[in-house]
Amino acid sequence: xxxxxxxxxxxVVTVVSALFVATPAIQQLVVLPQTEYFTELSxxxxxxxxxxxxxxxxxxxxRLYLDIGNRLGSCAYxxxxxxxxxxxxxxxxxxxxxNNNQPSLGNISFFVADKETLxxxxxxxxxxxxxxxxxxxxxxxxxxxxxxxxxxxxxxIAWDTERKGFNGNLFFELWIFNDTVNxxxxxxxxVSLWLKMNT
Amino acid sequence: MIKYLKASIAAIxxxxxxxxxxxxxxxxxxxxxxxxxxxxxxxxxxxYDAVKESEAAGANVDSLMGTLNDVAGxxxxxxxxxxxxxxxxxYSYATQSKSKLNGFISQAAALKETxxxxxxxxxxxxxxxxxxxxxxxxVGTIAWIVLNRKNRKNLNGPPTV
Numbered sequence: 001x002x003x004x005x006x007x008x009x010x011x012v013v014t015v016v017s018a019l020f021v022a023t024p025a026i027q028q029l030v031v032l033p034q035t036e037y038f039t040e041l042s043x044x045x046x047x048x049x050x051x052x053x054x055x056x057x058x059x060x061x062x063r064l065y066l067d068i069g070n071r072l073g074s075c076a077y078x079x080x081x082x083x084x085x086x087x088x089x090x091x092x093x094x095x096x097x098x099n100n101n102q103p104s105l106g107n108i109s110f111f112v113a114d115k116e117t118l119x120x121x122x123x124x125x126x127x128x129x130x131x132x133x134x135x136x137x138x139x140x141x142x143x144x145x146x147x148x149x150x151x152x153x154x155x156x157i158a159w160d161t162e163r164k165g166f167n168g169n170l171f172f173e174l175w176i177f178n179d180t181v182n183x184x185x186x187x188x189x190x191v192s193l194w195l196k197m198n199t
Numbered sequence: 200m201i202k203y204l205k206a207s208i209a210a211i212x213x214x215x216x217x218x219x220x221x222x223x224x225x226x227x228x229x230x231x232x233x234x235x236x237x238x239x240x241x242x243x244x245x246x247y248d249a250v251k252e253s254e255a256a257g258a259n260v261d262s263l264m265g266t267l268n269d270v271a272g273x274x275x276x277x278x279x280x281x282x283x284x285x286x287x288x289x290y291s292y293a294t295q296s297k298s299k300l301n302g303f304i305s306q307a308a309a310l311k312e313t314x315x316x317x318x319x320x321x322x323x324x325x326x327x328x329x330x331x332x333x334x335x336x337x338v339g340t341i342a343w344i345v346l347n348r349k350n351r352k353n354l355n356g357p358p359t360v
């Protein structure tokens with residue numbers, strides 16, 4: 001082997017060895033920083049897909065799944081506020097990122113680790129009856145959420161002449177705990193489901 | 200006969216008292232349920248802060264998150280029970296959730312300590328790897344220079360007399 005070949009071999013061995021030894025330091029530089037921070041919120045039907053219940057009957061149980069994915073770069077403490085409204089009551093405002101002003105019927109709190117997704121099973125049923133004095137009005141009584149009977153008797157639903165039915169909107173608002181101010185803040189995300197309340 | 204009757208009544212009373220003292224049902228009013236829920240919430244917030252600190256130090260907080268989620272599940276049950284005016288269940292769930300967090304903060308602190316130690320160890324490894332890499336490059340360069348000189352001497356040929 002000539003001296004020139006020795007020189008090439010030396011160059012290759014030196015560079016490869018230096019890179020190999022520097023691997024722990026290089027690893028620190030190669031990791032790309034996370035640039036987008038967000039939370040995913042989705043609602044799935046009883047078959048874990050986008051087939052949702054629409055025609056509901058009083059007393060029947062419906063299963064839903066709420067999926068929450070945390071991409072905030074750290075673990076997070078969330079709260080779901082369960083709400084129900086009729087056609088005339090306002091929905092959460094997506095443009096102004098504002099929550100609905102109605103009081104929550106029930107809260108579900110949970111934690112999600114960074115880069116993890118949590119699935120919350122929701123069992124829900126409705127109790128309601130047509131108003132005896134006004135048959136164009138449906139009076140909500142209770143919403144049974146995961147076995148807890150929640151009072152919903154402040155909501156009445158008027159007959160929708162266009163869609164021909166009593167339509168109620170069940171929605172789930174996502175709130176996040178802000179440890180700087182020490183309280184939950186609306187996380188500007190909600191999912192909702194329009195339901196036709198059959199009588 | 201009367202003796203038997205007295206003995207039976209005494210036995211039933213002892214049985215009742217024993218059962219009542221060991222398995223007394225929770226009778227809670229709205230106020231005590233609310234207090235228990237807010238106390239559980241404060242404890243959970245404190246534990247969440249501890250988890251965030253451990254996570255920021257680089258600790259693997261998966262086990263802690265599992266416990267926190269169990270506790271959050273109990274708190275949700277407590278809140279839903281409270282919303283449905285079932286104050287006994289609300290109180291029971293809230294106290295259960297709080298008691299599940301006994302020793303949680305010290306567990307989080309221990310994980311944080313381990314993470315800090317691991318971080319220091321990693322830093323030492325990185326510094327040593329940089330030093331080692333530079334040393335290899337220096338040795339390689341010196342060897343290169345030596346070989347180059349040797350090469351030049353060979354090209355110039357043996358000295359003439």
